[in-house]
Amino acid sequence: MKTAILGTWHVHTEEYTRAILANPQAEAAVIWDSDIPRGKAFAEKLGIPFTDDLDGILNDASIDSVVVCSATCDHPELLTKAANAGKNIFTEKVLTIGVEDAEKVAAAVKAAGKVFTISYPHRTFPTLRAAKALLDSGKLGTVTYARVRNVHNGSSADWLPPHFYDKAQCGGGAMIDLGAHPMYTLYWLLGEPKTITSTFTEVTHRGVEDNAVSVIEFANGAIGVSETGFVSECNPYTLEISGTDGAMMIHGESAQWGGKATGGKWVDLELPEKMQLPVDQWVDAVTNGTPSPFTIDEAVMLTRLMDGAYKSFESGTKFTF
Known part of the structure; x- marks a missing residue:
């Protein structure tokens, strides 16, 4: 699976990115961040290309999966766009700040029919x-x-x-x-x-x-x-x-x-x-069809x-x- 990291705001971004890099079934293809200096510094540290073109990532059919580690306030837009683009999604908790946004994201995820996992380690x-x-x-x-x-x-x-x-x-x-x-x-x-x-x-x-x-x-x-x-x-x-x-x-x-x-x-x-941590279970669900842990409904409940x-x-x- 070819994966983009969307946002480097969260303290666990490096943990998830290194997990993707270490997993033979996955590739960390590109880093994006709305904060360009922060994103570039993170990408350079891990040796991954950086882009400031979010739409380019979402429109790239070869990138089938995203890890969302942006600020929580940005989750509604990023998660909805990723779902609408047909990407498999792994996200840091919480899903969104407000319930209405969570329900909108859930509707987009369910309509996409792709693998969604939230991190409940x-x-x-x-x-x-x-x-x-x-x-x-x-x-x-x-x-x-x-x-x-x-x-x-x-x-x-x-x-x-x-x-x-x-x-x-x-x-x-x-x-x-x-x-x-x-x-x-x-x-x-x-x-x-x-x-x-x-x-x-x-x-x-x-x-x-x-x-x-x-x-x-x-x-x-x-x-x-x-x-x-x-x-x-x-x-x-x-x-x-x-x-x-x-x-x-x-x-x-x-x-x-x-x-x-x-x-x-x-x-x-x-x-x-x-047991494997959630990010590795997500990779397994995408690549091998195993059940996806920690579903969108559980994310809305949180x-x-x-x-x-x-x-x-x-x-x-x-x-x-």
Whole structure:
């Protein structure tokens, strides 16, 4: 598959581009960016041609696929144009800032009938896949509660790029960026959201939240808590799931569970084999026809959750989906 990289704005652009370069089934043919100096510097670093002609890429029938790593505010235009041009699409989360834009992009993607994948890497982790399998097995009984905490020190240690604090480009701060992982994990585990309530604060005072929590009521009666932030040190990833017959916890790389089936004792959770990351699964889906992971409908759901989280915070009230 011959691939164009559209935008070099995101911090994961190099990771995805190198994955394409390393995959024998794919070719990183060209780089485009609306910021020409930034795009040229990135292209030179990785030894890939640069062009400022977006329409030229989209009209080039030999380029069948695109990786979209632009500013989130540019996603609606780029994703819609790429879909209308018949390209396979891999995109960084979130799909769009607003729900209306997400639905328009989804309509274009579905009409194109090409392979679409959004990057939900946490769902490939052995620990989280084991947690989902345990939940689905029924051994936890009726699941009543799940909490996901995913944080880093990007603001407090000052290593995030300045544009990650630009609300117009990003749609917000920590929640819409790093908080995407807890959000897509929670709806994967618990299903359709019903309401959401948010509390956000600014610890480093950069104009967007860097410390954030959203509490979600799900249609099945479960409660989910999405925690994120850019101001935490040495705080490992945490997932807790509680049910009427048992509970489980992931703390960093450690995964354990206990309940009626274990006689009330906590035991190690058996982990599956490591899975390919989403970008490599996307290449496999395009070239070999394997199922595409993390579909357009799931992408729209993440935007719905984020939209509700921010509307709740801005209004100071519970948001109902």
